[in-house]
Amino acid sequence: MEKSAHKNTERLHALWTRLAAWVKRPYTNLYRIALPMLFFGGLCLALPPWVGLVLFAPLAVVLGFKTAFAIKSIVSLDLVSLIDDAGVPCLDTRKDRLQRAWALGCAGIAVAVSLALVLRTVLGTFPQIEIPEAVLTYISFTAVLISGFILFYFLALRFDKSVLRGLTSITVTLPAFFIVVVVASILLSWAMRALAAFGISAEGMLQDGFDWLYEVQRILGMATDYFLKQDSIIIAASIVLAALLLLLYTYSVPYYWMRSVSRWLKGISLVAAAFGAAVIVFAGVWLADVQQFAAESASGQLASAIDSSVLDSQASSLSQYKSDDLIALIKAFVLPYTVGVFVANAVVALRKGKAKTVSDGIIDRFAADGSVDEDELPALKKRYLYYGGSQTLWDIALRSIGHDIPLPYPFAPRKLSIKERITGELEDPPPAHPHDDEAKAAETRS
Structure with a gap:
């Protein structure tokens, strides 16, 4: 026992x-x-x-x-x-x-x-x-939006593509994510038509495998209808979610993505500002085009890819719009990006400042100690480069404590670029070309 x-x-x-x-x-x-x-x-x-x-x-x-x-x-x-x-x-x-x-x-x-x-x-x-139906709509909308953000963030990490990093930055609001779902639905519809042209009846097969896409359409369609009717809760939720998701995104991205993410955020803020200014000027002209597109979409290409009840409801909402309503809608669409990008840029600036503090601290440690433990040197170099350190400054720091590191060719004097003059940061020189070494050796012999 x-x-x-x-x-x-x-x-x-x-x-x-x-x-x-x-x-x-x-x-x-x-x-x-x-x-x-x-x-x-x-x-x-x-x-x-x-x-x-x-x-x-x-x-x-x-x-x-x-x-x-x-x-x-x-x-x-x-x-x-x-x-x-x-x-x-x-x-x-x-x-x-x-x-x-x-x-x-x-x-x-x-x-x-x-x-x-x-x-x-x-x-x-x-x-x-x-639970009231309206509350269920808000909860479903929040769940779908957060799930979509996590999906694009996962794909950006998995495949390391700049366009996926951009989509992760963009699809943090309801209308933008709805557009992504619409595009995916249209592509799925085209795939079914292409297979049907070869005599393959794939509509049932694809529909069974992508039922979740049509459910996402339904949830986003209901929330988008609230957005078009300028429901204060949906608009406020979009602003808060955009700020929180962009805060989470910029706080968690690796440091080697920081420059790319910063460029996308600057581009988004510029586009949002330009779009918001343009709609104020051209609202009267755009209104008729928007209403015509919405009416044609209910019976055109989009109708074969999206639930017709979703399009009919949104077309009827847009048909009652006036110029002031369109301006208010665009402001509601732009505001989540304006607030979210403002918060995200603040986080990016803080993280860039932290990265510079860490990388400068490693170099300053060389100057303070006058030496470095050779066993720790690879780990220190990896950490220094991870936090955005310059290879040129690293070589200079090692030479200052007695390491025999050859000077880059051509090293100095050289003319600083406009970017180096503006930022005050030296860029790493390009690697030496074999022909440059041969030319330098020939010059030395002569």
Whole structure:
């Protein structure tokens, strides 16, 4: 009996050890975790409310700890490596980006399923609670918008494309995300027509696989109708969500994306300002075109890709517009970007200031100590470059403490560029070309 109990204890200990080791390891794949978690979450949603919540809670806690350890490895730069690219040291950030994507995806799914189970449990325990339809619309709109933002953020991290970073910055408001869904719906409609031209009846097959897209259309269509009617709650929610999502985005993006994200934010603010000014001047001309486009869309190309009831409701709302209504609508559309980009730019400035403080601190440490531990040098260089440090200043700092580092060619004197004069920051010189070395050697011999 005692031997059996001892064996069970050893098995539990071994199981706990393996679980702890798995939690501490970084994510290696999204689908091996996300798909089983979605399946298990769907099973928990089908069970009685409290039973499903109790069964899913331990999994959510374990994934929470695993995500926390993943964030720890990201912050400590364990997944960023220093490589040599044609003689120029640079950072390899692929593992870091993928870890951020896997952690974001798994955490997002776990939170979504947990919230659904909690809401279902509360409503099941207290059936007397009645949520008004308008409130359900607001909640659904918020859930869809946040899910869309997380999806684009995940894709931007996964594929590291500038256009995806831009879409993540743009799709933080209701109308912009609705446009993205409309475009996706049109592309899906074109795909069905293309397959039908080859004699393949794919409409049912695609519709069964993309039912969620039509449900998203319905939710966004209802919320967009509220937006067109200038509902104060929807407009206020759009402003608050845009500010919060852009705050989350700019606070969590890696430092090596900071310049790209900053450029997108500046571009968005310029476009929003220009669009807002243009509509005040051309509101009377645009109004007729907008109304005509809305009326034709209900029976044209969009009708084959979007629920007709959504288009009919929005077309009827636009048909009653006056010039002042269109101006007010554009102001309501631009205001979330104006507020959100203002908040996001403040966060970008703070993070850039922090990055400069960290990188300058590493260089200042060389000057203060007069030496550096050779074993720590690779980690310091990786950290310095990660926080936006200049390779030229790094070489100068090492030469100042006695390291034999060759001068870049041509080193000095050289004419400063306009950007260097404005910002006061030296740019790294281009790598030396073999022909330059040969020319320099020939000049020395002569």
